[in-house]
Amino acid sequence: MATRRQFLKTSALGLGGISIGLSAFKYVSDFTGLQQNAADLTVNLTRTPTYCEICFWKCAGWVYKKEDGSIWKITGNEEDQHSNGRFCPRGTGGVGMYTDKDRLKTPLIRTGERGKHEFREASWEEALDMVADNMKKLSSQYGPECVALLNHGSGGKYFSDLLKAFGSTNIAAPSYAQCRGPREVAFVNTFGELIESPERTDIRDSKCLVLIGSHIGENMHNGQVQEVSDAIDKGVSIITVDPRFSVVASKSKFWLPIKPATDLALLLSWIHVLINEGWYDKDYVEKNTYGLDLLKEHVKTMTPEWAYGITTIKPDVIRETAKEMFNASPAVIIHPGRHVTWYGDDTQRLRAVAILNALLGSWGRRGGFYNPAVASVPNYPHPPFPTPSRTWRDAFPGQFNLADETLASGLCDATIPAPTRSCSFKAWLVSGTNLINTLPDQAKTLEAIKSLEFIAVIDTMPMEITSWADVILPECTYLERYDTLRVSPHRKPAIALRMPAMEPKDNTKSAYWIAREIASRLGLLEYFPFEKLEDYLDWQLKQIGSSLEEMQKIGVKTFEREQDDMYFQPGEQHEFFTPTGKIELYSTSFAEEGFDPMPVYTPHPEPPEGYYRLNYGRAPMHTFSRTSNNPNLNDLMDENALWINPKVAKDWGLKKDQRIWLQNQDGKISNFSIKVRVTERIRWDSVYMVHGFGHATKQLSRTYGKGISDTEMITNVMTDPIMGGTGMRGNFVTFLTEKPEEVAS
Ligand SMILES: Nc1nc2c(c(=O)[nH]1)N[C@H]1C(S)=C(S)[C@@H](COP(=O)(O)OP(=O)(O)OC[C@H]3O[C@@H](n4cnc5c(=O)[nH]c(N)nc54)[C@H](O)[C@@H]3O)O[C@H]1N2
Ligand SMILES: Nc1nc2c(c(=O)[nH]1)N[C@H]1C(S)=C(S)[C@@H](COP(=O)(O)OP(=O)(O)OC[C@H]3O[C@@H](n4cnc5c(=O)[nH]c(N)nc54)[C@H](O)[C@@H]3O)O[C@H]1N2
Ligand code: SF4
Ligand SMILES: [Mo]
Numbered sequence: 001m002a003t004r005r006q007f008l009k010t011s012a013l014g015l016g017g018i019s020i021g022l023s024a025f026k027y028v029s030d031f032t033g034l035q036q037n038a039a040d041l042t043v044n045l046t047r048t049p050t051y052c053e054i055c056f057w058k059c060a061g062w063v064y065k066k067e068d069g070s071i072w073k074i075t076g077n078e079e080d081q082h083s084n085g086r087f088c089p090r091g092t093g094g095v096g097m098y099t100d101k102d103r104l105k106t107p108l109i110r111t112g113e114r115g116k117h118e119f120r121e122a123s124w125e126e127a128l129d130m131v132a133d134n135m136k137k138l139s140s141q142y143g144p145e146c147v148a149l150l151n152h153g154s155g156g157k158y159f160s161d162l163l164k165a166f167g168s169t170n171i172a173a174p175s176y177a178q179c180r181g182p183r184e185v186a187f188v189n190t191f192g193e194l195i196e197s198p199e200r201t202d203i204r205d206s207k208c209l210v211l212i213g214s215h216i217g218e219n220m221h222n223g224q225v226q227e228v229s230d231a232i233d234k235g236v237s238i239i240t241v242d243p244r245f246s247v248v249a250s251k252s253k254f255w256l257p258i259k260p261a262t263d264l265a266l267l268l269s270w271i272h273v274l275i276n277e278g279w280y281d282k283d284y285v286e287k288n289t290y291g292l293d294l295l296k297e298h299v300k301t302m303t304p305e306w307a308y309g310i311t312t313i314k315p316d317v318i319r320e321t322a323k324e325m326f327n328a329s330p331a332v333i334i335h336p337g338r339h340v341t342w343y344g345d346d347t348q349r350l351r352a353v354a355i356l357n358a359l360l361g362s363w364g365r366r367g368g369f370y371n372p373a374v375a376s377v378p379n380y381p382h383p384p385f386p387t388p389s390r391t392w393r394d395a396f397p398g399q400f401n402l403a404d405e406t407l408a409s410g411l412c413d414a415t416i417p418a419p420t421r422s423c424s425f426k427a428w429l430v431s432g433t434n435l436i437n438t439l440p441d442q443a444k445t446l447e448a449i450k451s452l453e454f455i456a457v458i459d460t461m462p463m464e465i466t467s468w469a470d471v472i473l474p475e476c477t478y479l480e481r482y483d484t485l486r487v488s489p490h491r492k493p494a495i496a497l498r499m500p501a502m503e504p505k506d507n508t509k510s511a512y513w514i515a516r517e518i519a520s521r522l523g524l525l526e527y528f529p530f531e532k533l534e535d536y537l538d539w540q541l542k543q544i545g546s547s548l549e550e551m552q553k554i555g556v557k558t559f560e561r562e563q564d565d566m567y568f569q570p571g572e573q574h575e576f577f578t579p580t581g582k583i584e585l586y587s588t589s590f591a592e593e594g595f596d597p598m599p600v601y602t603p604h605p606e607p608p609e610g611y612y613r614l615n616y617g618r619a620p621m622h623t624f625s626r627t628s629n630n631p632n633l634n635d636l637m638d639e640n641a642l643w644i645n646p647k648v649a650k651d652w653g654l655k656k657d658q659r660i661w662l663q664n665q666d667g668k669i670s671n672f673s674i675k676v677r678v679t680e681r682i683r684w685d686s687v688y689m690v691h692g693f694g695h696a697t698k699q700l701s702r703t704y705g706k707g708i709s710d711t712e713m714i715t716n717v718m719t720d721p722i723m724g725g726t727g728m729r730g731n732f733v734t735f736l737t738e739k740p741e742e743v744a745s
Helices: 002-019 024-031 033-040 095-099 124-142 156-166 174-191 222-233 263-277 282-288 292-298 304-311 315-328 346-359 408-413 442-450 511-521 533-543 548-554 588-592 631-636 646-652
Strands: 046-051 060-065 071-076 108-110 119-121 147-151 208-212 237-241 254-256 332-335 427-431 454-459 471-474 494-496 556-558 612-617 641-644 659-664 674-678 686-690 732-736
Touching: 046 548, 071 095, 095 631, 108 124, 124 147, 124 427, 124 454, 124 471, 124 511, 147 156, 147 408, 156 427, 156 511, 174 346, 174 408, 208 315, 237 315, 254 315, 263 292, 263 304, 263 315, 263 346, 282 346, 304 315, 315 332, 332 346, 408 442, 533 548, 548 556, 641 646, 646 674
Parallel strands: 147 427, 208 237, 208 332, 237 254, 427 454, 454 471, 612 686, 641 674
Antiparallel strands: 046 060, 060 071, 108 119, 108 471, 494 556, 612 732, 641 686, 659 674, 659 732
């Protein structure tokens, strides 16, 4: 098939960049090779705008089709600030989501036991009736609040509206308590504002970039990788703190191979050095911050010598890197990271990151953190949503008050019946999240699912989560549907359109259609006044002086900022949205809630003898568990490997490519085996694997049984007391060289 051949040609270019390992940053220029191919084609191409759903950077681009109606390629929209006209390897391979033969094709109703993936085909009519009937029945018994929605991705908006109209606000995405929640709480309680997505980091103009385990390059958020690449060309000095020699560590002036779980000690000693050496922005700190004296006293004893004993980073390196940051200030970024739920004290670690940025004056400054702008697009008025009488918070009295979003793991916990609760959740709608591989502690996720009276899953693929559904509603892919306008913050306000490039395959439907059909059965159509999403989009666009017709032609529309406020004015004394109106070095809200108002380092458990800390992360050509079966991306990487230090491999007699099984500290044995990769790039006390493999769903023909799922091994969860984030890095594994007895599937 031409599309696939073309893809392989281009992906080979991309793979060239990746396989020489440390040049993932080159991928952007490698992929521009695509442009020349266009001239070679003698056919007429048509193009439709989209924004990518392969990850949540949401790059806007074009889907090019040939005369025969097949997709030729997907590439970036030049006008788009997220992609700058280029897609990453995953986005380019996104067409595999459309072509994948394993896709869900029609609604399915469970016939066997939950978890066994035994279903019969059903009509939409029957499947939707089943969802609505169950919602009505359970609501009359327990109240509408007993229904929860777990979602990730574009469809979430419609199902959220449906649930709110129904009377429940129990709606959560794993991108909070399993991902960026701690950093948002830390930054809100320091600067009064969120980091947001895309991050407001002004990397392109930065002179010093400090990455604390944020492995940009493997973490392939397109525009961010491009900015790092540009900054490298302009001579940015990068300080990477990572127990693993990541791709970006290879581009760094300093690589600090820190002992895992000790970052907070390093951060506190940096704060100590900056304050005691006077290496901070005195004018900015004096005008804008609250609590410098308290902080100075707090870190008095946290010297580099103190941190050395904890982190294994030498005192002179700590001082030298602190000086490096100060020399670049305010054009310096101590990057907040994104997947930051590591050790349960993550909000405090991120508070230390925020404090360092405050001392260096980088918030609101060029090359530090800019002030993002968002396009204002009105929503069509609908009747107010009813006020629920209960929310998920009732299950956690007095806990997690500083969490500003719902916890997906909290909804899961509160589904398991407990004598202390009058009602646990009885029904879940799950859309676009493979919870079994996403939430840590699989046994608990399964216990929750088993105690549900009803679970409906909206997905595009047969996945671990769909195996547990009572009814599966197959959504068409992002290439086959309209979705809400992308209105993400960036340097300039902008909107982007997604429209169908192809007709929905088989008997699949868009999430908007599905949500509206359920709403119709529940008598809630007044919340979905537009039969077709495109009519709603046209209405919205006309309110802001555009139209669907215009957006179909241009895909992305960028507006000018209303004010010159991307950075603070020189010498500005800024008003911050915090209780003191200042940047809070000392957090008054934390103090009020009974938490340490300034971060305190406490040691974490270490691996027992013969065990190694399980470390995990991203590969440039995959997104979580959603792409491992994608035919194009599976071609680039079809399983994960276990990185093991040569010293450890020698001790265990392990050889390159040997297959081993893992057992964790709680006796959990991996379902499948994994290939050994012997490499100096990982410390001797840890092992590393890419997240998203080890699928246990047989219907995923390419990826079933390939590699190990890190989630399976994460049975110890270290919950952040401040906001409920699920720390996942406190798990230790040992090696089994023989195939263990058959383990549960
Ligand atoms: N062990 C472990 N757990 C983690 C992480 C980790 O690194 N390790 N990372 C954490 C982080 S940072 C995050 S953000 C979360 C991500 O968590 P998830 O978003 O749950 O990640 P995926 O595994 O990609 O699951 C996505 C699901 O959505 C489906 N899907 C894809 N496109 C569509 C669509 O258009 N419509 C619908 N309806 N479904 C679609 C896929 O088939 C898949 O079942 O995971 C968190 N959990
Ligand atoms: N290709 C690709 N890119 C993605 C995604 C994807 O699925 N695929 N997902 C996106 C999403 S939603 C997210 S949240 C981000 C996540 O990406 P990031 O926030 O950048 O990464 P993390 O997963 O938090 O961190 C992984 C790194 O932390 C290091 N690490 C482990 N333990 C420690 C420690 O104790 N201290 C320190 N200093 N470092 C440690 C690991 O060695 C690894 O290099 O990636 C985004 N980008
Ligand atoms: S970074 Fe890549 S996968 Fe993510 S939205 Fe952009 S092109 Fe798609
Ligand atoms: Mo994430």
